[in-house]
Amino acid sequence: MKTVSEHLGAVLDLLQPLPPLDVVLHDAVGCVLAEDILAGGDLPERDLAGIDGYAVISRDVDGATPQSQVTLRVLDEIVAGSVDDHRVVTGSALKVASGAPLPGGADAVVPLEDTDGGRAAVHVRSGPAPGSFVRRQGEDLRTGEIAIAAGERIGARQIALLAALGRARVAVHPRPRVVLVSVGDELTEPGRRASAGQVFDANGHALATAVQDAGGATFRVAAVPDERTRLAETLEDQLVRADVVITTGGLSYGGNDTVKEVLAQLGQVRFDNVAIAPGRQFGVGVIGGQTSGTSTPVICLPGDPAAAQVGYEVFVRPALLAMAGHSERYRPTVPAAVTQAWDSPAGRRQFVPVTVLGSPDTGYRATPVGVPGRLSVSAMSRANGLAVVPEDVTTVEAGAQLHCLVLES
């Protein structure tokens, strides 16, 4: 039997980081930067007024107070975006808007509220030090400096900087394009009336959401019955847009090994019993587009929705993050004392949905949601973590410390 680590290793080996792609800013959000972004110019590109007020020569207003005001002649007004050349001379000031270019000669700005706001002449009530309320050319970034290094994740604050630098496109590791195929004669779409024996397809919807949470782009195919031709056609149709194909189900003997036989025709996919609970058989390999000549990684997960979710968390999510260039691939874990005892299958690493409560100060406690070992989509839905029972533990004692994966709420 393959260990959890061995199977994860095989999946990580298969899903290598995607080559960089040049994308527009909007499509870069959530992606990992694949190039160092250098400042193409100084930021700000020249000295700017940092506040609405009057650009002055600080010497002229040295010692000004409400009781001892200084009067300056106002030469002109400058707004943000102005391109005119202005110059302050001794005894004069220029009215400036916040963000306006600082006129030549000026070395400080007196805030509007420290003046009478005069148009021809202004009474100044404070004497700012040289450099006050001035944003110096290049004080934020100098030409050629690294603004954002390759490997950083691009969020709102990085978008602000990229846009401020005038970048409309950047090279990123693109989102993995993931095609999801649920396999099973018994599956029907939510919203339809299920006839006797039919089960609603939960995996397609749930894994599409989970893949998007991990930054992937998903293409969900409506559930495919256990028919070799239909499945083969579906997979071949989808290869053109897939970086990865994930199948769920079709692995029980009752499915007549549809998935295994079809994938054997289309490529090399290895199936193993993996020492995990829940879950049993897992597949990993490549299928080739006969037309395209390329080969596409394929991951096969169990059909039960609770087992598929756990399999996704343990084997697929870290590999998708690696594919997208992330260095952080794993959920955070906390050590937690379990509040009840249960039996765990010998020789398998068991993942049990739990509610983790506590804090770093008080320590964490983990309470199983539902019956440990029982497959339950409602328990998965209510849990906020997965307690990890090592392979060699067959009885989890109440109070035992287990590592718990923290799922997003």
Add this chain to the structure above:
Amino acid sequence: MKTVSEHLGAVLDLLQPLPPLDVVLHDAVGCVLAEDILAGGDLPERDLAGIDGYAVISRDVDGATPQSQVTLRVLDEIVAGSVDDHRVVTGSALKVASGAPLPGGADAVVPLEDTDGGRAAVHVRSGPAPGSFVRRQGEDLRTGEIAIAAGERIGARQIALLAALGRARVAVHPRPRVVLVSVGDELTEPGRRASAGQVFDANGHALATAVQDAGGATFRVAAVPDERTRLAETLEDQLVRADVVITTGGLSYGGNDTVKEVLAQLGQVRFDNVAIAPGRQFGVGVIGGQTSGTSTPVICLPGDPAAAQVGYEVFVRPALLAMAGHSERYRPTVPAAVTQAWDSPAGRRQFVPVTVLGSPDTGYRATPVGVPGRLSVSAMSRANGLAVVPEDVTTVEAGAQLHCLVLES
């Protein structure tokens, strides 16, 4: 001067939770559920085989071992989705696929690997207890039980449960539709060549990303110059699709108070100096669609991209989360010892971009990124937190403990 708390209170008062809307599953992702979801039927809907194997009467195989095997007659095979009625009688078994309906009379399943897999007769090598490898009707959820309560956020695991229950639509608090308008003569689009005095519009792109991170749907309008007619037309055009309008810039005197005058024509928007740094003037109010007869909340932020980001974090993000029905509205904070001293403006709550490092065990340390008090989009980009300096602190001493908002990386 208005305090930070007063202004936040005004924004929260204005942005009330949106009324529930019925949406398809895909559109419910990330939203807060606005109805209790009841199980419309038992889950599973009947007793099922929990593993590939043979459905048996447990009494028949009691005590079976590899050394003392029991032989049963195999009546038939049942796959998942089967609707035929099957029945096991003493001395017989039915071959079952995982997920297949458990035949009448059977009370356990012997896993395939504990048998010889026979077709007409099967040799059984284990004697599972009654109930073993059986998934009981309703063991996951019973008809009428609350599957997911109103108020829960819908993620991948909740989607799995909703789909498993056959729900294709649910009532949620919809995503707030946010229109973003950057105002300023000096603004130009990233990717264009900026002429002298022009500045790239960072706010539109950055706030669109930030709003999407908070679960909002954004409509970004290309930057609008400081022209009353253009701004008024733009705002009126956008009202039809906005739950909130956010403007940035256009508030300095140099912008000729474009934003204030236009908003005064279109509705009631109050502008105040708010005791925050960075930032100065902020607006909050409503503008009315004269055609629609409705009124739309509007929030006005500073034009500087670093100040706009801080203003968004402090005033807008919590209110957007409230609008979307979230009970958790605030960033997590950690107490951290600052590694250097700086001056903070008297009477203002200062937010300083910092790198927070540490752990609950060792404590956290916060180091300012860039120069505290200096507006910097590159500092915001490199920070992972915002240190909060209270209004009455004018000198932050090295080693002082400050609360730090933890930003997503």
